[in-house]
Amino acid sequence: MQTRLISESQIRELISMKEVIEAVDKTFAGYANGTVVNPTKVTLDMGESAPYPAYGSFMNAMPAYIGWTDMAGLKWAGGFDERKAGGRPWVSALMYLVDPRQGDFLAVMDATYITAVRTGAQNAVGVMHYLKGRKSIKLGVCGAGVQGHMQTWAISEVFDISQVKVFDVYRPAAEKYKADMQQKIKGDIIIVDSPKEVCDADVVICVTVSKTPIIHNADVKPGTIVCPIGSYQEVDDEFILSADKIIIDHLGQCFHRGLLAKLAGEGKLKESDIFATLGEICNGTKSVGDVSGQRIISCPIGMGALDVAVASIVYQRAVEKGIGGSFNFHDCI
Secondary structure, eight states: OOEEEEOHHHHHHHOOHHHHHHHHHHHHHHHHHTSEEOOOOEEEEEBSSSSSSOSSEEEEEEEEEETTTTEEEEEEEEEEHHHHHTTSOSEEEEEEEEOTTTOOEEEEEEOHHHHHHHHHHHHHHHHHHHTTTOOEEEEEEEOOSHHHHHHHHHHHHHSEEEEEEEEOSSHHHHHHHHHHHTTTOSSEEEEOSSHHHHTSSSEEEEOOOOSSOOBOGGGOOTTEEEEEOSSSOOBOHHHHHHOSEEEESOHHHHTTSSTTHHHHHTTSOOGGGOOEEHHHHHTTSOOOOOOTTOEEEEEOOOOHHHHHHHHHHHHHHHHHHTOSEEEOTTTTO
């Protein structure tokens, strides 16, 4: 059994952002329908918050089965402070695809790019459903790094963006974002000096590594959808507790990591406080209704099923086009 080996540059050739958005939408709906299996991710803490080993890193094991592609897989991914300090991408990730019947390892591929594009697509899919019928939106972005770029790119695939206000603590990053994204945005890109200014938008994306809130309750007006996607709490307790609706991707994960973990651990936030999962939104089971008078939190912190679904498409295309190398790991069988 030959295992196909696929690189990041090859993946970029094999799938488009629009196709990633479609795959993410379909996979969220499948999770709600019971045809996608996504256990809670397992985290190996190597100094992200644990005292030992003090590497400032972590790895997540994220397995899933995708019914609509009939594929099983595992993403093994994490963030490493020493990589970032050395000028390398913070995230390192690989994907393993497995035949769910025979257990053959069909593919091993880079998952750094897959992680980036599917994370961008998560909020595009949510906003696409929340603001159904809208053609143009104003966007606010906190964090002008890779995900600031990816989130903006994905949302530009489903809406015309009439204006972007972007903030980053490192202004050159915001300037680079503006230069990079001008070709994808029809409206103005405005660099602002505070997260508060970013909140003057229909959709606010938070993609920072801030461990203290940068978006405050008083800053968020009715008619705003706030999408904090990171592993930390980027908005204050008051806003979380007073938001009209909270939408998540995976209940088991969202109460243990990221935006909602602290309040859930304190007993101030319960399952009954969650309006819906993104899967229920995508399959039409639930709808947010008229957003104009509401303040909504949409919090997808990441499901391995999305990565496996995108990787499944990449693998099928690679086989069809004869792209990628191969290796026989089980050469004694």
